[in-house]
Amino acid sequence: MSERLSDIIEARKQKLLEIKKAGLDPYPSVSERTHTNLEATAGFDSLAGQDITLVGRIRSFRDMGKLIFAHIEDGTARIQVLFKADDLGADTFKFLLANTDIGDFIQVTGELFLTKTQEKTLKAKNYKLLAKSLLPLPGEHYGLQDEEIRLRQRYLDILLNPETKDLFIKKNLFWSSFRSFLVGKGFLELEMPILEAVPGGAEAEPFITHHKALDRDFYLRISLELPLKKMLVAGYEKVFEIGRIFRNEGIDTEHLQDYTQMEFYWAYGDFEKLMALVQEMYQFVIQKTLGKLEATYQGQKINWGGQWPRLDYFELFKKHTGIDLETADLKELKAYADKNHIKYEQAHSKGRLIDLIFKKKIRILPEISTQPAFLINQPVELEPLAKRDPKNPKVVQRMQILACGSELGKGFGELNDPIDQRQRFEEQMKLREAGDNEAQMLDMDYVEAMEYGMPPCAGFGISERLFSVLMDKSIRECVIFPPMKDSK
Secondary structure, X not given: OHHHHHHHHHHHHHHHHHHHHOOOOOOOOOOXXXXXXXXXXXXXXXXXXXXXXXEEEEEEEEEXXXXXXXXXXXXXXXXXXXXXXXXXXXXXXXXXXXXOOOOOEEXXXXXXXXXXXXXXXXXXXXEEEEEOOOOXXXXXXXXXXXXXHHHHOHHHHHHHXXXXXXXXXXXXXXXXHXXXXXXXXXXXXXXXXXXXXXXXXXXXXXXXXXXXXXXXXEEEOOOOXXXXXXXXXXXXXXXXXXXXXXXXXXXXXXXXXXXXEEEEEEEOOOHHHHHHHHHHHHXXXXXXXXXXXXXXXXXXXXXXXXXXXXXEHHHHHHXXXXXXXXXXXXXXXXXXXXXXXXXXXXXXXXXXXXHHHHHHHHOOOHHHHOOXXXXXXXXXXXXXXXXXXXXXXXXXXXXXXXXXXXXXXXXXXXXXXXXXXXXXXXXXXXXHHOOOOXXXXXXXXHHHHHHOOOOOEEEEEEEOHHHHHHOOOOOHHXXXXXXXXXXX
């Protein structure tokens, strides 16, 4: 197979030489077109009888003696082209036939007409090569089946598989819908730095890079949160960012190391207002992306409409484990984990162990997290950045969107007490010193900003995991170029 491929490449390189010998540029810098292929087919009746110029990649090429039928495809549509020896001239026709391959880009000028089979076709009067291809495209009828190749050479996957091409058009619509919703609600889009002196806003292991000009290490951000909340101190009341974040963690169907996230922060918003806004936002985005509020995930019908129920974390934990988080200590949690064969690290804190048990024993239950719901009232150990519930200091104002067996968004009534915030950061630092690489670092710059006064506020974050769930695919399939192992 490799020898056959090398023969094909060599033959195409020889054609390239013949094109150059004829005094033609195989990669000209200027191209012309009067219409897109879609405009030509949609406006067929009005355009018939006049010269138009179309461009595109050759997707089929059939020699029929003194006729050549080809299809060319631009970014809008595919259209048939007819080359006739009588119209082009014998020498030009012969040269076209000898030196043209599927995959080449060409420009064709001619008139539209209907074939006997009623196919809209451009009859060529002249043509121009725009780019010569040296590698053959994978067979169109077989597509690109190898998943490894599909992910490494996504340009071929998009070119050959209409479903993949449509996937990323929908992803653009997904994020633009978030943007239009928030802007419509008066939010200001800002851009925060990717390089941070102290990574914060999430419990995750960061990537480290070295800044040569400043001769110091920086972290790639793991969240958008803390710089955006500083903007509330600055006087902006509603801010958001849609941007890339980076987490040096494992790969699976739900996690990547480099992905897009949206976070917004809302001064004078509160926990109840936040949940109402988030539900409205999700339903707006899903309707725009799918054209409906129903979706299918792993064979299960998911209804994103209506009013989502609220699930209490403490109640669920006690019901399904028998453990009362109001009184439970680390020893009791470890005993439960051991009995139920839940692996954990000795350095795990109480909060980390609670979270692990919940994910392993409770969140996986279909009745808990299949249909959309708000999970609320988490223990304070789980969230160093959320405001305590005024009715119970052991509970924080944190909500998670559960659906399709996963967390698909998280928001807080944001902590704005600088003394409480510093104490919680210090507790996190103790966990880091004990070996927890995902515990948050003490960010004194953020605490200092809060000390100037931060208004009461609510915030929310959502990653592209939601999009992958809506598409019923793994998150790796929904990224154009996901990180891959070295192919060597």
